[in-house]
Amino acid sequence: MQPKRKTRRWSADVTEHSDALDLQKGVFKSDSPDAIAKSLKRSAEQSHRRKADPFRSALSMLTFYMNRAGKNLTAGHRRTLMAAKDRLRQLFGRKPAAKRRLKHQ
Template identity: 55%
Template structure:
């Protein structure tokens, strides 16, 4: 496999999470509510997760934010941070 084609382990985890099946492109959305709703749906539908749906969804979102790191532009990072608040709302948790 050529270097440019080689997947990073974090990309593989995001695409092939054993905990939940994610809708393709979920983190690329421009709408934080859509990101949160897709994560919530995936977490609730998963029979393989080891934690609560909220924790699984939030963990996957944090994982993506942390691994994408400097590759995220400021707007997308802000959208993903706002998606955390939307996720908290969806699960009736207090937004930060």
Template identity: 65%
Template sequence: MAAKSKTKKWSGKVTETSDALDLEKDVFKSKNPKEIAKSLKKSAEHSEKRKSSPYRSAMSMLTFYINRAGKNLTEHEKEPLEKAKNELRKLYGRDEK
């Protein structure tokens, strides 16, 4: 059990104190994929911490959150996060997958 709680603490700490982006509070709790994508885009473009392009940083943080927190999210909670990927692609003029 100790390893499991350390993992949760580790991923939560990364989400809160990431060197990639300065995230808006509770951005991943939104039910609106467009709002999630706009917030991530804004954070990525204004962050001085990121090490790659704003698009890659935003998509990486979203994917990280889905993969780590996704284990504890219901399908209903995960749906707007998955849709936010396409919204991010639209905002950056990338092809949807």
């Protein structure tokens, strides 16, 4: 007997059933880095499902989304998400990240 085949959408399963944050629907589709960062901060502070501190949970979820989207992200949307990371650091009173350059600018 063959073992049950795993779903192809494992990242969606991780987001829904792990100790991930309870995110606002469509949060990553916004064109505003400020709106994305504020939503992630609010979700991280209100979530009872997270294991780490709110800043790490919010930043991890944003990074997870960017990594899973991979090449499907447009350069403009990747810049928006990178700016959201910087804004998230500001909202939590953290030091800004070192300057970085995106490929294919």
